[in-house]
C-alpha cells in the first residue's frame with residue numbers, strides 16, 4: 100500500500116524542534132496512512148528521535164502541528180489506547196516475572212489480550228515465570244515487543260526493534276509484524292538495519308540534519324542512483340560494449356541507471372564474441388547507496 104488514506108493516522112505539518120539555539124527538526128511535514136508501514140531513517144543526529152518523541156506525545160513541538168488519529172498526541176486518553184510503543188530502552192521492573200510484566204504493561208494500555216498468546220508469539224512461554232532481571236538482552240527485547248503489541252494496537256512504533264536479536268528471533272518478530280499488518284495496524288519503524296526497511300516499508304522518510312533528504316517508496320529513493328555491474332575479462336577479450344572502470348582487484352565496474360537493458364547488451368555481446376564474463380555480479384541500487392550519497396551531494 101503506498102497511498103495515504105483520507106484521514107491519516109499520523110499528520111505532521113511544519114514541525115520544528117529546537118533545543119535552545121540548536122534547530123534539530125526543521126519544518127518537517129509528512130503523513131502516514133492507515134495500514135501503512137513507514138520507516139523513519141537517517142544519519143546520526145538527523146532528528147529522528149526528536150520527531151518520534153513528538154509524535155509519541157513525549158515531547159512538545161517548538162512549532163508546527165502534529166496529529167495522531169486526528170488528536171494532539173499529548174491527549175493520552177484519546178491516543179494511548181490505540182498505540183503501542185517499543186522503545187529502545189525498556190522500563191521493566193526487574194523483580195516482576197515475564198508474565199507479570201506483560202500483564203501489567205498491557206493493562207496500562209487499556210486494551211485486552213492474553214499474556215500467554217503474546218509469550219507464545221515472541222517465544223517466551225518457557226520464561227513466563229522468570230524474573231526480568233534474569234533475561235538475556237535479546238529476551239528483554241522480545242518482551243518489549245510483546246508489551247508493545249498487547250491487544251493489537253492500531254498504531255505501533257518500533258524503535259530499533261531487532262537490535263540484539265539473533266536471526267531466528269528477527270524472523271519471528273517480522274512474522275509477528277506481518278500478522279499485525281494483516282490486522283490493519285499502522286507501523287512506524289526506525290532502524291539502522293537498512294535492508295529491513297528496504298524489504299518491508301511501504302514508504303521511507305530519510306532524514307539528514309533535521310529535514311528529509313528524500314522521502315518516498317524504496318524505488319523512488321533509489322531510482323536516481325546507478326546500479327552496478329561487475330565482471331572480469333580475459334586479457335585477450337575485445338573491448339566491451341559498456342564503459343567499465345577498472346577496479347583494484349582486476350574487475351571492471353559499470354554503473355547504470357538501466358540495469359536490465361545494459362545487462363542484455365553485455366550478455367548479448369559476450370555470447371556473440373564467445374567471451375566469458377568472470378565473477379559476474381549485478382546489483383540494484385540499495386538504500387545503503389542512498390545513505391552514502393548523502394555525504395557526496
Ligand SMILES: Nc1ncnc2c1ncn2[C@@H]1O[C@H](COP(=O)(O)OP(=O)(O)OP(=O)(O)O)[C@@H](O)[C@H]1O
Nearest residue numbers: 118121123141142143144145146147148149150306
Ligand atoms: N535534549 C537535547 N538537548 C540538546 N540537543 C539535543 C537534545 N536531544 C537531541 N539533541 C540534538 O538534536 C539532534 C537530533 O537528535 P535526535 O536524537 O533527534 O537524532 P537521531 O536522528 O535520533 O540520532 P541517532 O540516529 O544518532 O539516534 C542531535 O544533534 C542531538 O545532539
